[in-house]
Amino acid sequence: MSEPNRARPAPDAPRRVSPGSVRRAFQPWNEPQARPIVEFRQVVKRFGAVTAVDHVSLALYPREFFALLGASGCGKTTLMRMLAGFETPDAGEILLDGVDITAVPAHLRPVNMMFQSYALFPHLSVADNIAYGLKREGLPRPEIARRVEEMLALVKLEGLGRRKPDQLSGGQRQRVALARSLAKRPKLLLLDEPMAALDRKLREATQFELMDLQSELGTTFMVVTHDQDEAMTMADRMAVMERGRLLQIAPPDLIYEAPANRYVAEFVGDINVFEARIRAVEGELVSADAPLIGAIAFDEEAVRLAAGESVAIGLRPEKIMLSHEEPPQPVNKVRGEIWDIGYLGDMTMVQVMIGGDAGRLLKVSLTNSTRRIARPFAWEDEVWLSWDVEAGLVLPP
Amino acid sequence: MRRLGPGLLLALIAGFAFLYLPIVALIAYSFNASRLVTVWGGFSTRWYHALLDNQPLLDAAWLSIRLALVSATLATCLGTLAALALARYGRFRGRTLFSAMVVAPLVMPEVITGLSLLLLFVAADVERGFWTVTIAHATLGLGFACIVVQARLVGFERSLEEAAQDLGATPLVTFATVTLPLIWPSVAAAWMLAFTLSLDDLVIASFTSGPGATTLPMRLYSAVRLGVSPEINAACTIMIAAVAVAVIASSLLLKRQRLAAG
Numbered sequence: 001m002s003e004p005n006r007a008r009p010a011p012d013a014p015r016r017v018s019p020g021s022v023r024r025a026f027q028p029w030n031e032p033q034a035r036p037i038v039e040f041r042q043v044v045k046r047f048g049a050v051t052a053v054d055h056v057s058l059a060l061y062p063r064e065f066f067a068l069l070g071a072s073g074c075g076k077t078t079l080m081r082m083l084a085g086f087e088t089p090d091a092g093e094i095l096l097d098g099v100d101i102t103a104v105p106a107h108l109r110p111v112n113m114m115f116q117s118y119a120l121f122p123h124l125s126v127a128d129n130i131a132y133g134l135k136r137e138g139l140p141r142p143e144i145a146r147r148v149e150e151m152l153a154l155v156k157l158e159g160l161g162r163r164k165p166d167q168l169s170g171g172q173r174q175r176v177a178l179a180r181s182l183a184k185r186p187k188l189l190l191l192d193e194p195m196a197a198l199d200r201k202l203r204e205a206t207q208f209e210l211m212d213l214q215s216e217l218g219t220t221f222m223v224v225t226h227d228q229d230e231a232m233t234m235a236d237r238m239a240v241m242e243r244g245r246l247l248q249i250a251p252p253d254l255i256y257e258a259p260a261n262r263y264v265a266e267f268v269g270d271i272n273v274f275e276a277r278i279r280a281v282e283g284e285l286v287s288a289d290a291p292l293i294g295a296i297a298f299d300e301e302a303v304r305l306a307a308g309e310s311v312a313i314g315l316r317p318e319k320i321m322l323s324h325e326e327p328p329q330p331v332n333k334v335r336g337e338i339w340d341i342g343y344l345g346d347m348t349m350v351q352v353m354i355g356g357d358a359g360r361l362l363k364v365s366l367t368n369s370t371r372r373i374a375r376p377f378a379w380e381d382e383v384w385l386s387w388d389v390e391a392g393l394v395l396p397p
Numbered sequence: 398m399r400r401l402g403p404g405l406l407l408a409l410i411a412g413f414a415f416l417y418l419p420i421v422a423l424i425a426y427s428f429n430a431s432r433l434v435t436v437w438g439g440f441s442t443r444w445y446h447a448l449l450d451n452q453p454l455l456d457a458a459w460l461s462i463r464l465a466l467v468s469a470t471l472a473t474c475l476g477t478l479a480a481l482a483l484a485r486y487g488r489f490r491g492r493t494l495f496s497a498m499v500v501a502p503l504v505m506p507e508v509i510t511g512l513s514l515l516l517l518f519v520a521a522d523v524e525r526g527f528w529t530v531t532i533a534h535a536t537l538g539l540g541f542a543c544i545v546v547q548a549r550l551v552g553f554e555r556s557l558e559e560a561a562q563d564l565g566a567t568p569l570v571t572f573a574t575v576t577l578p579l580i581w582p583s584v585a586a587a588w589m590l591a592f593t594l595s596l597d598d599l600v601i602a603s604f605t606s607g608p609g610a611t612t613l614p615m616r617l618y619s620a621v622r623l624g625v626s627p628e629i630n631a632a633c634t635i636m637i638a639a640v641a642v643a644v645i646a647s648s649l650l651l652k653r654q655r656l657a658a659g
Contacts, residue, residue, distance in 0.1 A: 084559075084563055085562075085563075086559055086562075105562075106559070106563055107563070107564075107567055107571075112564065113559075113560075113563045115556045116556075117556050119554065119556040119557050119559065121560075121575055123578045123579060132561065132564050132566075132574075133564030133565050136570065180564070181564075184564065184565070
């Protein structure tokens with residue numbers, strides 16, 4: 001325990017010390033002296049002709065909450081199963097605490113996993129399920145009993161130790177699975193779609209509980225999920241995976257606001273994408289022409305652009321403003337007609353057709369900040385869309 | 398539930414009568430007081446008492462039971478291992494061949510199985526007796542045991558075994574603490590099936606047994622050739638009862654397992 005810049009609370013610190021502010025200061029991946037707890041080095045896994053994991057390199061840091069996000073079949077579960085020891089890489093190596101564990105069988109790895117199906121042993125009671133790993137370690141009985149009680153308290157299932165898994169609700173089963181995987185105090189906990197079987201309300205509550213638990217225990221968590229809300233809520237950092245490759249590894253806000261490419265931008269959140277031809281570059285301000293829209297301008301510091309170049313521009317729906325009157329700004333505006341209004345309660349998603357009936361639809365989201373039922377916009381309204389120079393972002397292919 | 402019409406009901410009764418009337422007759426005549434097999438002379442259990450004095454028959458029964466116990470255990474162990482290999486190791490080289498060879502004794506005519514084993518034992522110069530019949534019956538029971546256990550393993554959630562290994566259990570400990578406790582009703586059912594197969598078998602036993610090892614079916618068959626006596630009826634009734642108990646128990650076990658598996 002000698003890392004100088006440890007920003008997370010120690011395991012025995014009181015809970016709820018504004019975890020948010022602590023989280024913000026936690027960025028070991030930007031610290032050159034930080035030592036990763038897990039490292040994938042050029043890992044490859046093939047199943048027949050399919051390359052499930054394609055030269056993946058990734059480092060996770062102690063106490064990090066890492067989320068691996070991707071559509072089903074992208075290889076994220078395979079990557080996790082290689083870390084647990086259920087699949088063997090065809091090439092590359094996996095290091096845990098600096099030690100190559102590529103050839104270590106699953107039962108000898110100090111890594112535990114919570115399965116998507118929970119995989120609770122149906123013939124054992126809740127307490128025996130939690131004790132299973134501790135018994136394999138050969139701990140004395142009183143110590144096992146004490147740890148089981150501790151784990152039951154941790155997941156708030158006191159008094160249910162004698163039940164069988166089929167006598168529990170879905171949410172309770174999930175907690176038992178979590179307690180069982182944490183009982184051996186692993187350095188690293190892998191969670192495979194941990195919330196997939198829970199209903200929405202329970203899922204939200206569980207997400208925050210899991211975050212609290214993780215900062216309380218100081219265990220490194222790696223979550224595999226296809227649910228972007230889940231990944232963005234919980235993770236310090238996340239990776240977006242597609243066809244066996246990691247497209248971007250970054251904190252959730254960077255993934256959303258500065259996606260590495262078009263796939264990431266379209267996979268995480270909603271986005272309008274259109275082609276534009278660069279007209280001029282003045283410092284960071286780029287002006288361009290887009291079909292159906294006209295003159296646009298945007299700030300761009302990261303990507304080097306030249307006049308005449310054709311690029312894909314992304315525009316998030318919540319960054320577009322809707323008005324009946326023409327906005328005063330000279331660029332970044334377009335006229336359209338409202339084609340569809342999707343009311344979602346907290347917000348409304350509006351589809352606006354630009355460039356006439358054969359044009360294209362742009363998505364605009366409006367926050368419903370008042371309780372007024374009469375909305376300012378209606379179907380077939382002629383409206384203006386406008387956005388800031390900071391809203392548009394260049395999407396590499 | 399649909400009610401059966403009179404025609405279908407008649408067909409059902411005829412079918413069951415065809416199947417079970419001979420057995421019912423056999424059981425009924427085993428309680429016949431008369432020495433003549435086909436003439437009813439009143440109710441009596443004298444032939445059951447007579448059985449107790451028939452030492453050769455009792456010896457044969459005792460041999461058959463020991464033989465069935467050992468061969469069923471052998472068949473269940475090997476059949477379970479074969480089922481695990483088929484269900485667990487995916488598409489290994491020669492899987493189809495292995496699978497076909499394990500279940501071949503099920504469809505092979507018993508005469509051929511018996512004859513080929515006899516030729517093997519003669520060629521290997523093995524003295525025929527208790528152990529040769531045991532091995533022959535284990536061969537027969539193995540295929541059945543394998544199929545019963547494999548059916549359970551197909552529906553077995555693989556992640557349970559992975560979870561056990563993830564928590565530090567070696568593959569052997571995983572089998573003992575997770576796999577076996579969950580599949581044991583199938584294993585027990587497989588054992589009972591193999592047990593009854595061995596108890597019933599006449600053909601293979603006739604080929605593979607030696608002078609000192611006469612099984613119960615062999616003894617009954619040779620007795621019948623000299624004329625059916627009510628004593629034989631009594632012996633058969635006891636055997637039917639034993640087999641029925643084993644079959645019903647094994648089907649109850651499998652049913653219980655299906656309920657548990659949800």
